[in-house]
Amino acid sequence: MILSKSCIYGIQSAIYVAAHDADGYVSISQIASELQISFHFLTKVLQQLTQEGIMNSYRGPRGGVALAKGSADVSLYDLIAAIDGTAIFTECMLGLPGCGVAEPCPAHDHWTKLRVELTGIAKRLSLKDLGDKASELNVRLAKEFRYATSQTNGLK
Amino acid sequence: MILSKSCIYGIQSAIYVAAHDADGYVSISQIASELQISFHFLTKVLQQLTQEGIMNSYRGPRGGVALAKGSADVSLYDLIAAIDGTAIFTECMLGLPGCGVAEPCPAHDHWTKLRVELTGIAKRLSLKDLGDKASELNVRLAKEFRYATSQTNGLK
């Protein structure tokens, strides 16, 4: 898996919040139920995003989380870096520790090129861009899939 | 981590075997000690490669593993597919289950493009290509690194 589940949850939540925090904070329980994510687990993921300054949180009634900046100023890179770290943007594919410009590993050149592309894409893609493309349909599809699999799993 | 440790071990071993199996089988213990990998663990990784038809194995004195085909006929893709599976070549980055051409996820287009590139590179890169670039230096660097970290870890 390229991104951890925590990271995927964080990204999905950020997209959701960007679309729903116009009039205040969005409660984590709402995000969790809408995106079918464990509430307590999501709490910790979003804590990371608030600690990294990407979101603000507020306790108490009508509390929740909200973006700390405008959705155009948060990149996919920021989200990934905040939760999974920057390893996927910097690490050698084959995990060879000495791999670098001076002593490239066998796949170094190819992988480096892809990593640079990936980094560029992640830095250019803002939450706004993601949100523009993220329709409610995706959420619905995700729900249906999870429902379908939980059904089949339940039958085993 | 893009590739699992098992996968990295498998790739490194395959490169090593390609360079050393000219006159028969290469023992797993030799590979393990040369590449600083746990012998018993490597045994299981290479078992996967033999079960997938990438390597042949032979028990008994002078036994070991050898490539089943010429090094030019084994691609990086084959090795990754045999150990980690093809998920990284096919899966949606954000893990959205419904993501596809019909209902692309927000990062779909960008990630698909990268995945296609990655797949092409992995399929074109043969073990021979990797071996040509993989100098003994890389092995040495890896060893030195592991030695250095085991030292520092030991001091904690």
Next chain:
DNA sequence: CTAATTTAGGACAACGGAGTCGTAAATCTT
């Protein structure tokens, strides 16, 4: 002030990947 709401955060279980160890099976050497 009290009760309700909501995030913060600790404790712990479940799970899978990584790594260790012991034994079985195959094969060669003598």
Next chain:
DNA sequence: AAGATTTACGACTCCGTTGTCCTAAATTAG
């Protein structure tokens, strides 16, 4: 045939990620 060598493979431990549950702290509403 006996013993040594080497892969095959099952059982187990270790550890990080995922997920659950409970309590504390902040804040609002009445």
